[in-house]
Amino acid sequence: MDWFSPEFFTALLSIIVIDLVLAGDNAIVIGLAARNLPKEQQKKAVLWGTVGAVAIRALATLAVVWSLKLPALLLIGGLVLVWIAYKSLVDKKEHEIKSENRLWPAIQTIIVADAVMGFDNVMAVAGASHGDFALVLTGLLISVPIVVWGSTLFIKWVERYPWIMYVGAAVLAYTAGKMLTGDLLVKDWFAENPVMKWALVTVVVLGVLAAGLWKKMFGFFVSVNERGQLTIPEELVEEANIQPDDSFKVSRDEKGRLVLIKLEG
Numbered sequence: 001m002d003w004f005s006p007e008f009f010t011a012l013l014s015i016i017v018i019d020l021v022l023a024g025d026n027a028i029v030i031g032l033a034a035r036n037l038p039k040e041q042q043k044k045a046v047l048w049g050t051v052g053a054v055a056i057r058a059l060a061t062l063a064v065v066w067s068l069k070l071p072a073l074l075l076i077g078g079l080v081l082v083w084i085a086y087k088s089l090v091d092k093k094e095h096e097i098k099s100e101n102r103l104w105p106a107i108q109t110i111i112v113a114d115a116v117m118g119f120d121n122v123m124a125v126a127g128a129s130h131g132d133f134a135l136v137l138t139g140l141l142i143s144v145p146i147v148v149w150g151s152t153l154f155i156k157w158v159e160r161y162p163w164i165m166y167v168g169a170a171v172l173a174y175t176a177g178k179m180l181t182g183d184l185l186v187k188d189w190f191a192e193n194p195v196m197k198w199a200l201v202t203v204v205v206l207g208v209l210a211a212g213l214w215k216k217m218f219g220f221f222v223s224v225n226e227r228g229q230l231t232i233p234e235e236l237v238e239e240a241n242i243q244p245d246d247s248f249k250v251s252r253d254e255k256g257r258l259v260l261i262k263l264e265g
Helices: 006-023 026-034 040-068 075-092 105-117 117-129 132-158 165-182 189-193 194-220 232-238
Strands: 245-252 260-265
Touching: 006 117, 006 132, 006 165, 006 232, 040 105, 040 117, 040 132, 075 117, 075 165, 075 194, 105 132, 117 132, 117 165, 189 194
Parallel strands: none
Antiparallel strands: 245 260
């Protein structure tokens, strides 16, 4: 890929967006791991933890970039990325990060947590790079400072403007579509049939966005079975921490809707 070409800048922008969408909570992870350190050591933990995390992520991404050049793996990676794009819209991330009161354990916690949480990021960046190692490193160099020092602000933006996550999911889905049509097994056929290529990419993008919207709108609906009993989705059970032996009181809100209030004790 030629540097400073439109294709280069498009791929670079995709990598930066992907890093923000999928790693937007890294600052929270870093903050949780270092919060019990003395003030003078917190900056060191953030700096060296970030350096270690970036080094591991760069090596992992380069390894995936190389492996995706093998036949069929780009197809598999594209399917995985479709799922990642969908999950980015419907999943709520939890942060169970142990806080350390010593410098080196805090640095280790940051590095390990980032490595564990970073699979989706590695896969997405590898797909967006089109096999260009230099592009991967350039994207990391640009986006890592944004992620580390700006992700808390980004999270606030997402909470205020939820449509940002749909833009990010669309970029992920677009990258997945390009991976599915760019595998060695099907690349030549799609090159001869560009209409089919862009039709598939469009279907993937619209399908992910539609599935995410449907889940947001209808995925948490409570249903009534044939015996008149309420059936509550598992996600809602977990979010509301509902237990089988809980008791509820029924009331109505200002719009006349029924509200279940869990009784304590």
